[in-house]
Amino acid sequence: MLTVNAYAATSATEPLAPTTIERRDVGPHDVLIEIKYTGICHSDIHHVRGEWGPADYPVAPGHEIAGIVVEVGSEVTKHAVGDRVGVGCMVDSCGECVNCRKGEEQYCLAGNTGTYGSVDADGNPTQGGYSTHIVVTEDFVLKIPQGIELDAAAPLLCAGITTYSPLSHWGAGPGKKVAVVGLGGLGHMAVKLAHAMGAEVTVLSQSLKKQDDGLRLGADHYYATSDPETFDKLAGSFDLIVNTVSAKIDLDAYLSLLAVDGALVNVGAPPEPLSVNAFSLIGGRRSFAGSLIGGIRETQEMLDFCAEHHLGAEIEVIPADKINEAYERVLASDVRYRFVIDISTLS
Structure with missing residues (x-):
């Protein structure tokens, strides 16, 4: 197991705070990503404040993740160390139902595994991108093309x-x-x-x-x-x-x-x-x-489209210690147009 720095919520009413979380060991088909930037989505706020149902605390949210591959499993073929990559709202699905076979993993009939707030294959709660590293199966890791800066690319993984x-x-x-x-x-x-x-x-x-x-x-x-x-x-x-x-x-x-x-x-x-x-x-x-996000194939298509047309999110980059303030500003519509956390401030 890998212990990494994170920012997490411990209840629906307390501010998010620095902590550490555990990441699983890199398996044969896994990719270890050093997270550089993570966007703040309104869904993060809904989840940690229990507005969509009870959350399993502590929880580190974040599903707009951009970073660099630092380790790959022995059987990984889609990614290599040094690649610019992203992770969105899902980190796994059954892969066998009719929707998964069509490349619509977001509509997995067994329920896709969310980047946070779900239960991973190892039985542990998933934790998101308000952290320095994440381990994800290679099929749910996206390539971020050249031409999009990592900070502006992060919100593309959800927004x-x-x-x-x-x-x-x-x-x-x-x-x-x-x-x-x-x-x-x-x-x-x-x-x-x-x-x-x-x-x-x-x-x-x-x-x-x-x-x-x-x-x-x-x-x-x-x-x-x-x-x-x-x-x-x-x-x-x-x-x-x-x-x-x-x-x-x-x-x-x-x-x-x-x-x-x-x-x-x-x-x-x-x-x-x-x-x-x-x-x-x-x-x-x-x-x-x-409409709910998109499948992995369509998400890659979107990233390639954005690179072709030189599109990225309009962002305000913040350090991790400004996350709680950013939440209040999101609720007050005081951001143009996406907060992005500089994850180096967690190191």
Whole structure:
């Protein structure tokens, strides 16, 4: 076992604090990664504060991991020492169910193994990227192409793939009108990606305070949803709406913005249920759907796409001792647009 430095939560109410955690020995198919940067995702906050159900404490969160391979198992063929690599929201799956065989490990019928908050094959709780090292089976390690800096690449392992997957699945591209609800950690990547795919992109945000940013990131239009006229003006406009916010919204109002056969896809995960009137769907053959990250193959595709188009997250790099402050700033929407932890400050 390898003992490494980490930052972890010990309860739903206490601040995260420095600690040490154990990593398993490197097996034949494992990769040992020295973590350089880890993004802070709103999911980290939901999990450690018990908002999605009881957590197994202590827990070191973090599933936006970028680093360097420092050791590989005897049978590893996909990675080598010195490689620039990433780890996202999953570290394993059954590999045998119909979804895993299709490369959709995020929908593993047995339940994928989360980077933190799950139980690993050795029976121990998984611990995430708020730590100096991690051991992951080679099939769940991604290659970070040259052309993306590691710090800007880290959030792509969750925020990037969470938005890329629905944009790709629902056909965002030339001739399509795409709206992005919210311009935060997820939303800013959705704008960048949809623009790079060739879609006409609109940001729907509560106010216009981030309008300049939205247009700079690639949006063609920007509207404030606090203005009731927005919903009248844009009725029936969009082929696809990607909702990135983790708060309750009026789904019926947003569904009214879809064209016939349009889809509203939720990637934000509010802790409370959302309701929808069936007539909001029936009236325009509209769809309300959800999307969960992406499989390993699609995540690699996303990273390669980002490298080709010179895309990375907009980040603010912080030392580990600023994690608790960063959590409060995330909740206050006071970050543009993703905090990334410099893991060297844990050493």
